[in-house]
Amino acid sequence: MKEEKHTWDKVNQWGEELALLRNIIQKTELVETTKWGGEVYTINNKNVLGIGGFKNFFTIWFFNGVFLKDEAQVLVNANEGVTRALRQWRFTSAKEVNEKLIMQYIREAIENEKAGLSIKPEKKEAMQCDYFAAALKDDKKLNIALEQLTPFKQKEYWEYMATAKQEKTKVSRLEKIKPMILEGRGLNDKYRS
Structure with a gap:
């Protein structure tokens, strides 16, 4: 059996912390799936959020996070100028994980998805030669x-x-x-x- 590759847990040092996020997310109506080598949570087959571990942080990202109110000002644009809708909430320790606040963000993300809030990708003009x-x-x-x-x-x-x-x-x-x-x-x- 081929070993499953998790590209969103690049350094494998955040196992317990990601399990903590996973446990919080599993209390919602979101459905866990694997896309692009990582954990993605959906509703009605639409991507709502994902989790992953990187060298200096572990994260929960919201695919349409640009629409979240972000009253706690915890979200960042992971790739400024490139990423239009996705926003990350980065953590460097399990102590930073506030379940009540995370659930508030998740519920809002679910409601936004149900309301159809999303940024459609721009169609690129075909190159000419x-x-x-x-x-x-x-x-x-x-x-x-x-x-x-x-x-x-x-x-x-x-x-x-x-x-x-x-x-x-x-x-x-x-x-x-x-x-x-x-x-x-x-x-x-x-x-x-």
């Missing part, structure tokens, strides 16, 4: 084959071509992907299970 566009215009068969792929796979090819800086790189990349597109394969299909 004049070289690839010209190649598709010149080769109708290639263009048709690309259009028959899913939008996700099309986007992968566009980004792959658009990130090539030098002309020789664009040429070699086009040579590489042309047979893949004509066979109806995605750029990264071999990595997908």
Whole structure:
């Protein structure tokens, strides 16, 4: 049996502290699940919060924590400028765990989820590549084959071509992907299970 990997307990030093958080969370209606190698708690299959241990702290994070009132001012944005909705509550010792206050935050997070409060991810514009566009215009068969792929796979090819800086790189990349597109394969299909 393969050993389960817990990427959110990076240093394995917070076992008792995470068990303390887990015990508090289990008193709620949230459902425990494993996502991205860590413990995530959901309601109606929507992510509400997760817990994990890192080098200098253990944490409970709220996926839509930006909507919490945070009257105790305990939440931080773990990745300022990148993370829009997620907020963490970090602890460095079990003594800092205040069950009553944590339950207040969890209840509010559950109510926010039930109310549908969330920040939707922004759709990124597909990258453009004049070289690839010209190649598709010149080769109708290639263009048709690309259009028959899913939008996700099309986007992968566009980004792959658009990130090539030098002309020789664009040429070699086009040579590489042309047979893949004509066979109806995605750029990264071999990595997908």
